[in-house]
Amino acid sequence: MSTTLITGASLLGDRSADILVVDGVIREIGSAADMSVAQDAVDETIDADGLVALPALVDLHTHLREPGREDAETIRTGSAAAAVGGYSAVFAMANTQPVTDTPEKAEEVWRRGREAGLVDVMPVGSVTKALAGEELSEIGLMARSQARVRVFSDDGRCVHDSRLMRRALEYVTAFDGVISQHSQDPRLADGTACCHEGELSGRLGLPGWPDAAEEVVVARDVMLAKQTGGRVHVAHVSTPGSLEVIRWAKGKGIAVTAEVTPHHLVLTTDLLQDYDTVYKVNPPLRPSEYAEELRAALADGTIDVVATDHAPHVVHDKEHAFADAAFGMLGLETALSVVSDVMVSTGRMSWSDVARVMSTRPAEIARLAGHGRPIAEGEPANLVLVDPTRSLTVDRAASASLSRNNPWHGRTLTGAVRATMLRGRITVRDGRLA
Ligand SMILES: NC(=O)N[C@@H](CC(=O)O)C(=O)O
Ligand SMILES: [Zn+2]
Ligand SMILES: [Zn+2]
Numbered sequence: 001m002s003t004t005l006i007t008g009a010s011l012l013g014d015r016s017a018d019i020l021v022v023d024g025v026i027r028e029i030g031s032a033a034d035m036s037v038a039q040d041a042v043d044e045t046i047d048a049d050g051l052v053a054l055p056a057l058v059d060l061h062t063h064l065r066e067p068g069r070e071d072a073e074t075i076r077t078g079s080a081a082a083a084v085g086g087y088s089a090v091f092a093m094a095n096t097q098p099v100t101d102t103p104e105k106a107e108e109v110w111r112r113g114r115e116a117g118l119v120d121v122m123p124v125g126s127v128t129k130a131l132a133g134e135e136l137s138e139i140g141l142m143a144r145s146q147a148r149v150r151v152f153s154d155d156g157r158c159v160h161d162s163r164l165m166r167r168a169l170e171y172v173t174a175f176d177g178v179i180s181q182h183s184q185d186p187r188l189a190d191g192t193a194c195c196h197e198g199e200l201s202g203r204l205g206l207p208g209w210p211d212a213a214e215e216v217v218v219a220r221d222v223m224l225a226k227q228t229g230g231r232v233h234v235a236h237v238s239t240p241g242s243l244e245v246i247r248w249a250k251g252k253g254i255a256v257t258a259e260v261t262p263h264h265l266v267l268t269t270d271l272l273q274d275y276d277t278v279y280k281v282n283p284p285l286r287p288s289e290y291a292e293e294l295r296a297a298l299a300d301g302t303i304d305v306v307a308t309d310h311a312p313h314v315v316h317d318k319e320h321a322f323a324d325a326a327f328g329m330l331g332l333e334t335a336l337s338v339v340s341d342v343m344v345s346t347g348r349m350s351w352s353d354v355a356r357v358m359s360t361r362p363a364e365i366a367r368l369a370g371h372g373r374p375i376a377e378g379e380p381a382n383l384v385l386v387d388p389t390r391s392l393t394v395d396r397a398a399s400a401s402l403s404r405n406n407p408w409h410g411r412t413l414t415g416a417v418r419a420t421m422l423r424g425r426i427t428v429r430d431g432r433l434a
Contacts, residue, residue, distance in 0.1 A: 002043055002424060005032055009048035009385060011375050013351030019053065021381040024424035029377055044426070048385050051418055054355045056088030056382040057336065058362040058371050060151065060180065060259055061235055061307035063328070064090075064121070066112065068097025073312040073402050075109065079118040080400035081310070081332040083427040086384035086417040087119050089363070089371045090332070094126035095156040101126040101137035103145035110147035118427050122368060125149040127168045127179060131157050136167060143175045150367045153180035155235055156282075158217055160186050165221065169230025176367055178231040178257075181221055183242070184283070188213035194323050196269045196284040204272060206322060214283060215241040222249035222256050233365060234258040236309050238283040240293045247302050257365050259307035260294050262331055262338035267291075267407055277318045277325035278407050281311070298357060299348045305362045308335045312403030329407045334394055336386065338408070340415025344388065351388070370423075385419040392416045400433060 006019040011029075018032040028035050064078035073081075075092070082090045092109055094100035100109060106123040113121020125142040129135045131154045142149035152172060159165045159181060168179050189209035195201050197208030218234055222245060225232040234246060237258045249256045263281065268288045271279045279285055297303045311328025318325050339358065343349040349357075363372025373379040391414045396406035420428035427434055 003037060003041055004044045004046065004424065004426070005042045006046045006048050006053065006385070007032060009051055009053035011053050012355055013052045013388070019375070021421070021424045024381055026375065026377055026379050026381050029375070046385070046419060050387065051385040052351050052388050053375060054351060054384050054386060055359040055372050055375060056384045056420055056422065057086045057358045058366070058368065059087055059090040059308050059310070059332065060305060060362045060366060061155070061309045062090040062092055062332065063095065063311045064092045065096065065312060071402070072314045075112040075121055076116040077400060077402045078310070078312070078332070079113065079116040079121060080433055083118040083420050083422070084400050084417065084433060085332040085334070086336045086386065086420050087332065088382035088420065088422045089120040089122060089368060091122045091124050091151055091366060093155045094124045094153060095131060099126045099130050100124065101129050103138060103141040103147070106142045106147040106149050107145050119422060120371070122366065123147050123149055124151045124153050124180065127152045127154045127159050128164060133157060133159060133161055133164065136164065136171065139168065139171050140174065143177060150175070150177045151180055152177060153182065153235065155180065155182045158182050158184045158186060160217070162220060162224065166224050166228060169224055169228040169232065173228065173230050178233050178365060180233040180235045181217065182235050183214045183217035183221065185213045185216050188216070192323065194280060195272055196286050198269065198287065200269055200272065204275070206272070208284070211239040211241050214239050215245060218242045219245045222246070222254050225256055226252070226254045229255065231255040231257070236261050236264065236283055236307070237303060238264050238286055238290065238294070240290060243293060243297045243302055250302070257304040258302070259305045260298055260303045261309045262306060262335045263329060263407055265291060265295055265298065266338060266342050275322045277320065277322055278329060278405050280322060280325050280327055281329050282327040295342065295348065298343065304357065304365065306335060306339055306357050307362065308332050312401055313405050314403060318405055329405050330399070330401055330403060333399060333401065334408045334413065336417055337392060337413040337415050340386065340388060341413040345414050381421050381424040383421040384417055387416050387418050389414065390416040
């Protein structure tokens with residue numbers, strides 16, 4: 001039997017209480033003095049005075065690069081970055097080499113996640129075989145596999161064939177799955193486009209792509225969701241036009257959900273001034289008015305969740321002319337600090353809102369059991385302790401990730417993860433891997 005006592009935590013930023021965890025489960029919440037456990041039976045005590053306790057975070061959108069690009073990230077190093085970031089579960093995107101498009105491959109990712117043991121690594125299944133956009137993957141078999149795949153995505157590519165998207169949406173209704181779409185019309189965002197199309201792209205001489213490349217796919221997909229009853233999830237939403245469509249669709253009761261990344265909430269296209277490829281990402285960084293609209297949409301519930309789109313890349317894939325560098329940036333270790341800094345410290349959201357957008361809703365959307373649960377007796381002890389006042393200056397060298405493409409490097413953020421617990425096991429203590 002293993003017993004941990006967390007003392008003086010503020011539950012979701014509200015009342016203070018002690019939390020007794022026994023064998024991976026929250027046994028009692030209240031005052032330690034009144035609890036049924038003897039002091040000497042406690043294996044470890046965590047002093048959480050001044051810390052906020054939240055359900056551990058769930059990331060719907062992570063790139064772990066294993067199999068195929070273990071030089072950029074492995075399931076183990078990505079899991080470590082996730083734990084440091086306060087996560088207990090991550091959804092590993094299918095755009096690995098090979099692509100996760102069969103039950104065997106999905107189970108292999110799931111199994112390696114279990115071996116690493118730091119977070120639950122839930123494989124995302126691809127929608128189409130090899131992400132080729134031509135033939136559906138073995139969606140039903142992945143759903144029925146040991147990995148219980150519920151989220152399907154060709155992320156990195158858009159499922160642009162309307163007929164295939166329709167079939168995929170019909171298919172996943174059988175087991176209440178969801179299609180997470182990388183909304184991007186491949187004809188409007190062709191191979192050379194590398195940033196937001198606007199005044200700045202013209203000045204920098206970089207080919208951009210128009211907002212409509214995202215918006216036409218979001219609009220089509222909500223109509224297909226309406227047609228089929230299937231659930232569509234808009235990955236990394238980034239334009240005001242997409243938000244309008246999502247608001248409209250939700251108003252009609254269409255089964256659509258959406259995520260925003262931490263970087264699209266804060267970082268803006270003017271950072272491209274110096275052609276620093278760390279800021280090259282898909283979808284591209286947008287003007288500051290867009291970021292403001294995304295923050296408002298997250299606060300008002302139009303956007304359901306924050307997802308990292310953690311996209312590690314080795315140095316030599318980023319060390320190119322801007323047009324040739326890889327798209328993507330790190331996000332797992334800093335996500336909670338960014339949300340704390342930009343949404344909580346500014347009074348736009350409460351800690352219970354953060355629990356909703358970074359834990360509860362992501363788990364619900366993915367139909368993931370055991371995570372994103374209320375902090376209550378009998379629930380699995382998947383918890384994160386956050387210091388809401390602690391400032392940290394991000395240092396890309398001090399990272400659990402194998403990659404260093406960290407767009408937050410050198411920035412100071414208020415709000416820091418201090419401890420993470422996966423089913424009662426402490427994975428992070430004092431802000432470091434335990
Ligand atoms: N976000 C990115 O810029 N890159 C992602 C793919 C993706 O999310 O589209 C990647 O896999 O590197
Ligand atoms: Zn994507
Ligand atoms: Zn992605």
